[in-house]
Amino acid sequence: MVKLGTVRFKARCERHPGFDPNDGPGGIRGGCKRCMLLLEIHDSHARLVELIRKAKNEAGPALVKRAAVGSNGADERQTTLF
Numbered sequence: 001m002v003k004l005g006t007v008r009f010k011a012r013c014e015r016h017p018g019f020d021p022n023d024g025p026g027g028i029r030g031g032c033k034r035c036m037l038l039l040e041i042h043d044s045h046a047r048l049v050e051l052i053r054k055a056k057n058e059a060g061p062a063l064v065k066r067a068a069v070g071s072n073g074a075d076e077r078q079t080t081l082f
Helices: 033-059
Strands: none
Touching: none
């Protein structure tokens, strides 16, 4: 199992505050390194989300663990500790 936390990331280029990574590399002016990094982060995130969805669809529904129940219908977990 892989656990991924939620990361909130807000960043803008100081020189190009209007740059939107959804515009792709054509929206980068003058080969700005920070805009290129923001585009790389955006593309990596999109790829990660795609892979997670693909893995989720291929894995099928998650298995649900059920409590151990005996043949007489009684719960066989360690109730003697109470």
